[in-house]
Amino acid sequence: MSRYRGARLRICRRLGDLPGLTRKTSKKQMPAGEHGQQSRKPSEYAVRLEEKQKLRFNYGLSERQLLRCIKAAKKVQGSTGLVLLQILEMRLDNTIFRLGMSPTIPAARQLVNHGHILVNDKIISICSYQCKPGDIIKVKDKISSKLLVENYLKFPGLAHIPNHLELDKKKLYGKVNGVIDREWVALQLNELLVVEYYSRK
Incomplete structure:
Protein backbone atom coordinates (compact mmCIF):
# COMPACT_ATOMS: atom_id res chain seq x y z
CA MET A 1 0.00 0.00 0.00
CA LEU A 88 6.34 14.47 -9.34
CA GLU A 89 5.11 18.08 -9.34
CA MET A 90 2.93 17.50 -12.43
CA ARG A 91 1.03 14.62 -10.80
CA LEU A 92 -2.69 15.38 -10.50
CA ASP A 93 -2.83 15.09 -6.69
CA ASN A 94 0.13 17.46 -6.29
CA THR A 95 -1.28 19.94 -8.84
CA ILE A 96 -4.55 20.14 -6.87
CA PHE A 97 -2.53 20.73 -3.69
CA ARG A 98 -0.43 23.46 -5.35
CA LEU A 99 -3.60 25.18 -6.65
CA GLY A 100 -4.79 25.41 -3.02
CA MET A 101 -7.82 23.18 -3.59
CA SER A 102 -6.64 20.93 -0.74
CA PRO A 103 -4.54 21.51 2.40
CA THR A 104 -2.23 18.50 1.83
CA ILE A 105 -1.42 15.95 -0.88
CA PRO A 106 -3.27 13.10 0.98
CA ALA A 107 -6.39 15.34 1.04
CA ALA A 108 -5.96 16.00 -2.70
CA ARG A 109 -5.62 12.25 -3.30
CA GLN A 110 -8.94 11.72 -1.51
CA LEU A 111 -10.64 14.34 -3.71
CA VAL A 112 -9.38 12.54 -6.83
CA ASN A 113 -10.24 9.02 -5.60
CA HIS A 114 -13.79 10.06 -4.68
CA GLY A 115 -14.46 11.52 -8.15
CA HIS A 116 -14.68 15.21 -7.16
CA ILE A 117 -12.18 16.35 -9.84
CA LEU A 118 -12.56 16.72 -13.61
CA VAL A 119 -9.64 17.13 -16.00
CA ASN A 120 -10.67 18.51 -19.40
CA ASP A 121 -14.33 17.73 -18.48
CA LYS A 122 -13.59 14.06 -17.72
CA ILE A 123 -13.62 12.51 -14.23
CA ILE A 124 -10.10 11.34 -13.43
CA SER A 125 -9.72 9.06 -10.42
CA ILE A 126 -6.00 8.29 -10.88
CA CYS A 127 -3.78 10.38 -8.60
CA SER A 128 -0.64 9.75 -10.63
CA TYR A 129 -2.19 11.22 -13.80
CA GLN A 130 0.43 13.49 -15.40
CA CYS A 131 -0.98 16.97 -16.00
CA LYS A 132 0.11 18.61 -19.25
CA PRO A 133 0.25 22.28 -20.31
CA GLY A 134 -3.25 23.31 -21.38
CA ASP A 135 -5.08 20.95 -18.99
CA ILE A 136 -8.07 22.46 -17.19
CA ILE A 137 -8.82 21.08 -13.72
CA LYS A 138 -12.37 21.62 -12.46
CA VAL A 139 -14.38 20.65 -9.42
CA LYS A 140 -17.36 18.39 -10.20
CA ASP A 141 -20.62 20.32 -10.60
CA LYS A 142 -22.10 18.94 -7.39
CA ILE A 143 -22.92 20.88 -4.22
CA SER A 144 -20.99 18.55 -1.86
CA SER A 145 -17.87 18.68 -4.07
CA LYS A 146 -17.96 22.47 -4.34
CA LEU A 147 -18.49 22.98 -0.60
CA LEU A 148 -15.57 20.71 0.19
CA VAL A 149 -13.16 22.58 -2.11
CA GLU A 150 -14.47 26.01 -1.06
CA ASN A 151 -13.67 25.14 2.58
CA TYR A 152 -10.19 23.99 1.57
CA LEU A 153 -9.57 27.19 -0.43
CA LYS A 154 -10.09 29.29 2.72
CA PHE A 155 -7.00 27.70 4.28
CA PRO A 156 -4.59 26.71 1.46
CA GLY A 157 -1.59 24.52 2.28
CA LEU A 158 0.93 26.92 0.70
CA ALA A 159 0.81 30.72 0.48
CA HIS A 160 1.66 31.12 -3.23
CA ILE A 161 0.45 29.38 -6.37
CA PRO A 162 3.37 28.49 -8.70
CA ASN A 163 3.77 30.52 -11.90
CA HIS A 164 2.88 27.55 -14.16
CA LEU A 165 -0.63 27.32 -12.66
CA GLU A 166 -3.58 29.71 -12.51
CA LEU A 167 -6.71 29.45 -10.36
CA ASP A 168 -10.20 30.95 -10.63
CA LYS A 169 -11.62 30.74 -7.09
CA LYS A 170 -15.16 31.75 -8.11
CA LYS A 171 -15.54 29.16 -10.87
CA LEU A 172 -13.41 26.62 -8.95
CA TYR A 173 -11.15 25.70 -11.81
CA GLY A 174 -7.42 25.77 -12.42
CA LYS A 175 -5.31 25.74 -15.55
CA VAL A 176 -1.87 24.28 -16.20
CA ASN A 177 0.08 26.80 -18.32
CA GLY A 178 3.43 25.02 -18.47
CA VAL A 179 5.95 22.87 -16.61
CA ILE A 180 7.09 23.93 -13.14
CA ASP A 181 10.45 25.71 -12.67
CA ARG A 182 12.90 24.45 -10.04
CA GLU A 183 12.60 27.55 -7.81
CA TRP A 184 8.85 26.96 -7.36
CA VAL A 185 9.28 23.48 -5.87
CA ALA A 186 8.17 23.90 -2.24
Missing part, protein backbone atom coordinates in the same frame (compact mmCIF):
# COMPACT_ATOMS: atom_id res chain seq x y z
CA SER A 2 1.49 3.32 -1.07
CA ARG A 3 -0.22 5.51 1.49
CA TYR A 4 1.63 6.25 4.72
CA ARG A 5 -0.90 5.98 7.53
CA GLY A 6 1.36 6.41 10.56
CA ALA A 7 2.27 9.42 12.68
CA ARG A 8 3.04 12.34 10.36
CA LEU A 9 4.67 14.66 12.88
CA ARG A 10 7.24 11.99 13.72
CA ILE A 11 8.27 11.92 10.05
CA CYS A 12 8.46 15.74 9.93
CA ARG A 13 10.64 15.82 13.04
CA ARG A 14 13.02 13.33 11.44
CA LEU A 15 13.12 14.73 7.88
CA GLY A 16 12.25 18.41 8.29
CA ASP A 17 9.36 20.43 6.86
CA LEU A 18 7.19 18.40 4.43
CA PRO A 19 4.39 20.73 3.25
CA GLY A 20 2.70 18.01 1.17
CA LEU A 21 2.39 15.55 4.07
CA THR A 22 0.92 17.69 6.87
CA ARG A 23 0.28 21.28 7.93
CA LYS A 24 0.95 20.54 11.59
CA THR A 25 4.19 21.66 13.23
CA SER A 26 5.85 20.09 16.24
CA LYS A 27 7.02 22.07 19.25
CA LYS A 28 9.82 19.56 19.76
CA GLN A 29 13.05 20.39 17.96
CA MET A 30 14.90 17.09 18.25
CA PRO A 31 14.22 14.09 15.97
CA ALA A 32 11.99 11.35 17.38
CA GLY A 33 13.50 8.43 19.31
CA GLU A 34 16.14 7.98 22.00
CA HIS A 35 18.92 8.53 19.45
CA GLY A 36 17.53 11.88 18.32
CA GLN A 37 19.89 13.79 20.61
CA GLN A 38 23.06 12.26 19.18
CA SER A 39 25.10 14.68 17.07
CA ARG A 40 27.18 12.06 15.23
CA LYS A 41 27.95 12.96 11.62
CA PRO A 42 25.75 10.90 9.26
CA SER A 43 27.33 8.74 6.57
CA GLU A 44 27.01 9.58 2.87
CA TYR A 45 24.48 6.77 2.47
CA ALA A 46 22.39 8.14 5.37
CA VAL A 47 22.32 11.63 3.78
CA ARG A 48 21.17 10.23 0.42
CA LEU A 49 18.58 7.99 2.10
CA GLU A 50 17.17 10.96 4.01
CA GLU A 51 16.74 13.01 0.81
CA LYS A 52 15.02 10.06 -0.87
CA GLN A 53 12.67 9.62 2.12
CA LYS A 54 11.78 13.33 2.00
CA LEU A 55 10.65 12.87 -1.59
CA ARG A 56 8.72 9.68 -0.81
CA PHE A 57 6.81 10.98 2.19
CA ASN A 58 6.11 14.47 0.80
CA TYR A 59 4.54 13.16 -2.42
CA GLY A 60 3.04 10.04 -0.80
CA LEU A 61 4.74 7.47 -3.02
CA SER A 62 5.70 3.86 -2.50
CA GLU A 63 9.26 2.72 -3.18
CA ARG A 64 8.14 1.08 -6.43
CA GLN A 65 6.38 4.22 -7.66
CA LEU A 66 9.44 6.39 -6.95
CA LEU A 67 11.70 3.92 -8.73
CA ARG A 68 9.38 4.02 -11.75
CA CYS A 69 9.58 7.85 -11.76
CA ILE A 70 13.40 7.69 -11.58
CA LYS A 71 13.50 5.33 -14.58
CA ALA A 72 11.18 7.64 -16.54
CA ALA A 73 13.33 10.68 -15.66
CA LYS A 74 16.51 8.96 -16.86
CA LYS A 75 14.99 8.41 -20.31
CA VAL A 76 14.41 12.16 -20.79
CA GLN A 77 17.19 14.49 -21.93
CA GLY A 78 18.42 16.99 -19.36
CA SER A 79 19.12 16.91 -15.63
CA THR A 80 17.63 13.69 -14.20
CA GLY A 81 17.00 15.33 -10.81
CA LEU A 82 15.10 18.27 -12.30
CA VAL A 83 13.06 16.01 -14.62
CA LEU A 84 12.21 13.79 -11.62
CA LEU A 85 10.91 16.79 -9.64
CA GLN A 86 8.89 17.94 -12.64
CA ILE A 87 7.31 14.48 -13.02
CA LEU A 187 10.22 21.02 -0.82
CA GLN A 188 13.72 21.80 0.48
CA LEU A 189 15.94 19.01 -0.83
CA ASN A 190 18.91 18.14 -3.04
CA GLU A 191 17.45 16.02 -5.85
CA LEU A 192 20.89 15.01 -7.12
CA LEU A 193 21.43 12.98 -3.94
CA VAL A 194 18.23 11.04 -4.70
CA VAL A 195 19.52 10.21 -8.20
CA GLU A 196 22.87 9.16 -6.68
CA TYR A 197 21.06 6.95 -4.14
CA TYR A 198 19.39 4.97 -6.94
CA SER A 199 22.42 4.92 -9.25
CA ARG A 200 24.55 3.26 -6.53
CA LYS A 201 22.02 0.51 -5.79
